[in-house]
Amino acid sequence: MDNPLLYLSISVLFIPxxxxxxxxxxxKRLPRRGDxxxxxxxxxxxxxxxxxxxxxxxxxxxxxxxxxxxLGASPLFGELRFSAGFIVDELSAIMLVVVNIISSFVHLFSxxxxxxxxxxxxxxxxxxxFTFSMLGIVLTNNLLIxxxxxxxxxxxxxLLIGFWYEKKAPYEAAKKAFxxxxxxxxGFFLGILIIFTTLHTFNFxxxxxxxxxxxxxxxxxxxxxxLLFCGAxxxxxxxxLHVWLPDAMEGPTPVSALIHAATMVAAGVYxxxxxxxxxxxxxxxxxxxxxxxxxFIAASIAITQNDIKKVLAYxxxxxxxxxxxxxxxxxxxxxxxxxxxxxFFKACxxxxxxxxxxxxxxxxxxxxMGGLRKKMPITYYTFLISTLSICGVPFTSGFLSKDSILSAxxxxxxxxxxxxxxxxxxxxxxxxxxxxxxxxxxxxxFYGEPRNKEAYDHCKESPxxxxxxxxxxxxxxxxxxxxxxxxxxxxxxxxxxxxxxEMILAGTSGAVYKILPKVEFLEAxxxxxxxxxxxxxxxxxxxxxxxxxxxxxxxxxxxxxxxTFNPIYKFSLNKWYFDELYDxxxxxxxxxxxxxxxxxxxxxxxxxxxxxxxxxxxSSKVSGKFDNFFxxxxxxxxxxxxxxxxxxxxxxxxxxxxTYIAFLIFGILILFFIxxxxx
Amino acid sequence: xxxxDGIFYAFAIITVVSAFIVVLSKNIIYSAVSLFITLFGVxxxxxxxxxxxIAVTQIMIYIGGILVLLIFGVMLTTKxxxxxxxxxxxxxxxxxxxxxGITAVLIFIMLTTNWKVAExxxxxxxxxxxxxxxxxxxxxxxxxxxxxxLIALIGAAMYARKSK
Amino acid sequence: MEVGLxxxxxxxxxxxxxxxxxxxxxxxAILVLMGIELMLNAANINIIAFSRYGGLGVDGQVISIFVIxxxxxxxxxxxxxxxxxxxxxxxxxxxxxxxxxx
Numbered sequence: 001m002d003n004p005l006l007y008l009s010i011s012v013l014f015i016p017x018x019x020x021x022x023x024x025x026x027x028k029r030l031p032r033r034g035d036x037x038x039x040x041x042x043x044x045x046x047x048x049x050x051x052x053x054x055x056x057x058x059x060x061x062x063x064x065x066x067x068x069x070x071l072g073a074s075p076l077f078g079e080l081r082f083s084a085g086f087i088v089d090e091l092s093a094i095m096l097v098v099v100n101i102i103s104s105f106v107h108l109f110s111x112x113x114x115x116x117x118x119x120x121x122x123x124x125x126x127x128x129x130f131t132f133s134m135l136g137i138v139l140t141n142n143l144l145i146x147x148x149x150x151x152x153x154x155x156x157x158x159l160l161i162g163f164w165y166e167k168k169a170p171y172e173a174a175k176k177a178f179x180x181x182x183x184x185x186x187g188f189f190l191g192i193l194i195i196f197t198t199l200h201t202f203n204f205x206x207x208x209x210x211x212x213x214x215x216x217x218x219x220x221x222x223x224x225x226x227l228l229f230c231g232a233x234x235x236x237x238x239x240x241l242h243v244w245l246p247d248a249m250e251g252p253t254p255v256s257a258l259i260h261a262a263t264m265v266a267a268g269v270y271x272x273x274x275x276x277x278x279x280x281x282x283x284x285x286x287x288x289x290x291x292x293x294x295x296f297i298a299a300s301i302a303i304t305q306n307d308i309k310k311v312l313a314y315x316x317x318x319x320x321x322x323x324x325x326x327x328x329x330x331x332x333x334x335x336x337x338x339x340x341x342x343x344f345f346k347a348c349x350x351x352x353x354x355x356x357x358x359x360x361x362x363x364x365x366x367x368x369m370g371g372l373r374k375k376m377p378i379t380y381y382t383f384l385i386s387t388l389s390i391c392g393v394p395f396t397s398g399f400l401s402k403d404s405i406l407s408a409x410x411x412x413x414x415x416x417x418x419x420x421x422x423x424x425x426x427x428x429x430x431x432x433x434x435x436x437x438x439x440x441x442x443x444x445x446f447y448g449e450p451r452n453k454e455a456y457d458h459c460k461e462s463p464x465x466x467x468x469x470x471x472x473x474x475x476x477x478x479x480x481x482x483x484x485x486x487x488x489x490x491x492x493x494x495x496x497x498x499x500x501x502e503m504i505l506a507g508t509s510g511a512v513y514k515i516l517p518k519v520e521f522l523e524a525x526x527x528x529x530x531x532x533x534x535x536x537x538x539x540x541x542x543x544x545x546x547x548x549x550x551x552x553x554x555x556x557x558x559x560x561x562x563x564t565f566n567p568i569y570k571f572s573l574n575k576w577y578f579d580e581l582y583d584x585x586x587x588x589x590x591x592x593x594x595x596x597x598x599x600x601x602x603x604x605x606x607x608x609x610x611x612x613x614x615x616x617x618x619s620s621k622v623s624g625k626f627d628n629f630f631x632x633x634x635x636x637x638x639x640x641x642x643x644x645x646x647x648x649x650x651x652x653x654x655x656x657x658x659t660y661i662a663f664l665i666f667g668i669l670i671l672f673f674i675x676x677x678x679x
Numbered sequence: 680x681x682x683x684d685g686i687f688y689a690f691a692i693i694t695v696v697s698a699f700i701v702v703l704s705k706n707i708i709y710s711a712v713s714l715f716i717t718l719f720g721v722x723x724x725x726x727x728x729x730x731x732x733i734a735v736t737q738i739m740i741y742i743g744g745i746l747v748l749l750i751f752g753v754m755l756t757t758k759x760x761x762x763x764x765x766x767x768x769x770x771x772x773x774x775x776x777x778x779x780g781i782t783a784v785l786i787f788i789m790l791t792t793n794w795k796v797a798e799x800x801x802x803x804x805x806x807x808x809x810x811x812x813x814x815x816x817x818x819x820x821x822x823x824x825x826x827x828x829l830i831a832l833i834g835a836a837m838y839a840r841k842s843k
Numbered sequence: 844m845e846v847g848l849x850x851x852x853x854x855x856x857x858x859x860x861x862x863x864x865x866x867x868x869x870x871x872a873i874l875v876l877m878g879i880e881l882m883l884n885a886a887n888i889n890i891i892a893f894s895r896y897g898g899l900g901v902d903g904q905v906i907s908i909f910v911i912x913x914x915x916x917x918x919x920x921x922x923x924x925x926x927x928x929x930x931x932x933x934x935x936x937x938x939x940x941x942x943x944x945x
Contacts, residue, residue, distance in 0.1 A: 657937060658774075658867050658875075665777045665863070672784050687846045691854050698858055701877055702865040714877050717858075721884045724851065728895045730904050733887075733911075740911055745880060745918045752873050752922045756929040774868035782860030789852040796848055797898025808901045809908070817905050824912045831916035839923035 005062045005088050008052050013135050015045045020128035027121025035111050038124040042104040049096040061089040063141050087141035090497045095138040098340050099263050102347045103131045105469035106258040109351050112465045113254050130156035134263050143192050143202040154181050157259050161251040173247035180244040184234015191227030211278045212504050225283030236268025236320045239294040243578050245317055249309040253357055257350030261316050262343035269323045269339050276332050277501050281510025288328025292426045295321030299433035304572040307364050308353050311441050322405055330521055331408035332500035338401035345386040345398055348473035352383040355462040360455050366444040368452035375459045378467045380446050382474035387442050389477040391435040392540045397477050400489040407532030411524035416513045428539050435543025443551040687727055694720030711750050718742050732806045851892035859885035872925045872935040883914045
C-alpha cells in the first residue's frame with residue numbers, strides 16, 4: 001500500500017472530479033467563474049501524471065485490487081465478488097500523460113474561446129467531468145469499472161456536444177452521438193457478460209489467466225472479442241457506427257479537439273489494446289477489416305467536405321481506422337504510438353480550426369476562407385506542421401507512427417498472402433487520400449485570395465492563451481520527442497516502453513489468418529520497413545502534389561472533374577448516404593415497430609385490462625351483496641356478544657392498580673392448583 | 680449448630696422482622712429505617728453465600744442510593760409534620776390471605792422440589808472473576824445496562840420536572 | 844438441621860411475600876416501591892443461592908448485578924413518576940389516583 005504510485009494515481013483520478021464539483025456548485029460565484037481553478041488543477045494533474053510516467057520506469061508495473069461489494073454465493077456463478085482497482089503500467093501511464101496534456105491545453109484554449117458564454121463555468125465543469133471519466137477508463141484494471149467510466153465518458157460527451165442546447169443542431173447531434181454509442185455499448189456489455197459467465201471475474205489479469213487456461217476458448221472467445229470490440233466501434237466511431245462523430249462537431253471546437261479527436265475516440269483503441277492479448281485470430285480479422293473499411297470510407301468522404309471541422313472529423317475517423325487496423329494485424333505498439341502522435345497533431349489541428357473559427361466570427365465553411373496565412377501567422381504555421389505530420393512527411397511524429405503502421409500492414413500481407421494484400425493497398429491509398437484532403441483544406445483556408453472579403457477584413461490573430469496551446473501541441477508533433485532517429489521509431493523510448501505483450505493465442509490460426517509470435521512478426525515488420533517507407537513517401541507526395549495541382553496552381557479544373565465524376569462526387573459529398581440509409585432502415589424500422597406495439601398495446605393489452613376490469617366490477621358487486629347481509633350480520637352479532645359481556649365485566653375495573661395485582665395473584669394461585677400435578 | 684448456622688438464623692430473624700415492620704408500620708419514616716435494616720440483612724446473606732462483591736454492592740447501591748432516593752421521595756411528597764405521614768393499609772385482610780397463600784405455595788414448591796445440589800465451590804475472591812465475566816461473556820448486557828441507566832437518568836429527570 | 848439451600852429459599856420466599864403484601868395493600872406509593880425493592884431482593888437471594896449451591900460459578904452473581912442495576916433504574920423512574928403524580932394530584936395515595944377507571 002505504500003507505493004507512491006497508488007497515491008499519485010488516485011490524486012490524478014480525483015483532481016478533475018474535484019474541479020467538476022467545485023465548478024458545478026460554486027462556479028458562478030467564483031471570480032472569473034472559476035476557469036483559473038479548472039485550468040490550474042488540470043496543469044497540476046499534468047505534472048502528477050508526468051511524475052507517474054517517470055516513476056513507473058523505476059518501480060515497475062503497479063496494480064491493486066480491492067473488493068468493492070460481495071453479493072454472496074449464487075447457484076449459477078459461485079461467489080459473486082465485485083472488485084475494483086487501479087493499474088499503472090506503461091500503457092496507462094502514457095495515456096495519462098496524453099489525456100492530461102491535451103485536456104490542460106484545451107482548458108487553456110477554452111478560456112478565450114468560450115469567453116462571455118452564459119454557461120461558462122458549467123463548460124469547465126463538464127471538461128473536468130470528462131477528464132475524470134477518461135482517466136477512470138485509463139486507470140482501471142477491471143472490466144466492470146471500465147464499463148462504468150465508459151458510460152460516464154459517453155454522458156460527458158453528450159453534455160458537451162449538446163452544450164449549446166438552445167440551438168437545434170447541437171442537441172440533435174448530442175442525442176445521435178449518445179444513441180449510436182449505446183448500440184456499440186450493448187455489444188460491449190454482452191461481451192462483459194460472456195466473460196463474467198465463463199470466467200467469473202472482471203479483473204483483466206484474471207481474465208487473461210482464464211483465457212490462457214482455456215476456460216474461455218473457441219467460438220465463445222471470438223464472440224467475446226468481437227462484442228468487446230463493438231464498444232470500441234461505437235466509441236471510436238468505426239464503420240458502421242461512425243455517423244455520430246461528424247455531427248458531434250456541433251459542440252464547441254475545443255471540445256471537439258479534446259473529446260472527438262484526441263481522447264474519447266481513442267478510448268476505443270485503448271480498450272482494444274488493453275485486452276489485446278486475449279483476442280482470437282477470427283476476432284482480430286474482424287477488427288482488421290473494420291478498421292480498414294473505416295479508414296477508407298472516412299478518407300473518401302473527407303476529400304469533398306467543405307466544413308473545416310467536418311473534414312477534420314472524417315480525417316479523425318480515418319486515422320482511428322488506421323489504429324484499429326493496426327491492432328487487428330497485431331501491431332499493438334504502432335497502434336498506440338499512432339494514438340499518441342495523432343492525439344497531439346489532431347488536437348492541434350482542431351484547436352487551430354477553433355482559432356480560425358473565432359477569427360472568422362463563427363464561419364466554418366472553407367468557401368468563406370482563403371488567404372488567412374497573412375492574417376493568422378501562428379495559426380497557419382501550427383496548422384501547417386500538424387498537417388505535415390498527419391500526411392506523414394519526414395521529421396514529423398506522424399511520419400514515424402504512420403510509417404510503422406504501414407510497414408506492419410505490408411508485413412502482415414507478406415506473411416498471410418492472398419487477398420490480405422488488400423489491407424496494405426487500402427492503407428497506402430488512404431495515406432495518399434489523407435495527404436490530398438489535408439492539403440486541400442490547408443490551401444483553401446490559408447492560400448489564395450480571400451473569398452469572403454468582409455470576414456477576411458475583420459479577421460485577426462488569436463490572443464496568446466489560444467496560440468500557446470497551438471504552439472505547444474505543434475512542437476509535440478516533431479519527431480525529436482519520440483526518437484532520436486527521424487526515419488525509424490524502433491529505438492525511441494515510446495516504442496520501447498509500449499512493447500507489445502505476447503498474444504495468448506500466438507501461433508494459432510483462425511479461419512483466414514494466423515497470429516504470429518511477437519518475435520517473428522517484428523522480424524517481418526523490420527523486413528518490410530524500407531519498402532513501406534518508400535511507398536508511404538510516394539503516396540504522401542502524390543497526395544500533396546495532387547492537392548497543389550487541383551487547388552493552388554489550378555492546373556486541373558476541379559469543377560469539370562466533379563461534373564465528369566458526378567455520381568462518385570455526390571456519393572462522397574453525401575457521406576455515402578449513411579445517414580439516409582440508417583434513416584430509411586433502422587430509424588423507420590423502429591418507428592414501424594413502435595406503431596405496431598402501440599396498436600398491440602391499445603387493442604390487445606388494453607382490451608385484456610379492460611376485460612379483467614369489468615369482470616372485477618361484476619364480481620365486486622356480487623361480493624358486495626354477500627358482504628352486506630351475511631358478513632355484516634355475523635360481525636354485528638359478535639359485537640353484540642362482546643358488548644353484553646362488557647357490561648358485566650366493567651364492574652371489575654376499579655381503576656386501582658392494587659386490585660389488579662390482587663386479581664393477578666389470585667390467578668396465579670388458581671393456575672397453581674390446576675397444574676399442581678405437574679410439579 | 681455451627682457458628683455459620685447461628686449467624687444465618689440471626690440474620691434471618693433480623694431481616695424478616697424488619698421487613699414486617701416495613702410493611703406494617705404506620706409511620707413511613709419507620710418503614711424507611713426498617714428497610715435499611717432489611718437490606719443490610721440481605722447483604723449479610725450475600726456474605727454467607729460467598730458473594731462478597733454483591734454484598735458490598737448491595738450496601739452501596741441499595742442503602743447508599745435507593746434508600747436515600749426513597750427518603751427524598753418521602754420528603755418531597757409529604758410534609759414531615761403532616762398527619763398524612765401516617766399511612767393506612769387497604770383491604771388488609773384479603774391481601775393478607777392472598778399473600779399468605781402465595782407464600783405458602785412458594786415454600787411448598789421449594790421444599791418439595793428435589794433441587795440438584797452440586798459440590799460447593801469455594802472462591803477466595805469473586806471480584807476478579809466477575810470483572811472478567813462482565814467484560815467478556817456479559818459485555819453486551821453490561822453495555823446495554825449502561826445505556827438503560829442513561830435512559831433512566833434522562834427519563835427520570837424529564838418526568839419529574841414540574842409540567843408547565 | 845444444617846443451613847443449606849432450602850433455608851435461603853424460605854427466607855427469600857418470606858421476603859417476597861412481605862414485599863407483595865406491601866405492594867398490594869399499602870396506599871402510599873413510596874411504600875409500594877419499598878415492597879417492590881423487597882421483592883427484588885428476595886429474587887436476588889434466590890439467584891445467588893442457586894449460583895452457590897447449583898455449582899454454576901459466579902455467573903449468577905453477574906446476573907444479580909444486572910438485577911441491582913435494573914432496580915436502581917426502576918427506583919429512579921418510579922420516584923419520578925411518584926413526584927409527577929404528586930404534582931398532578933397533590934397526593935401519593937394510589938387509591939385516590941383512579942383515572943385508569945375512566
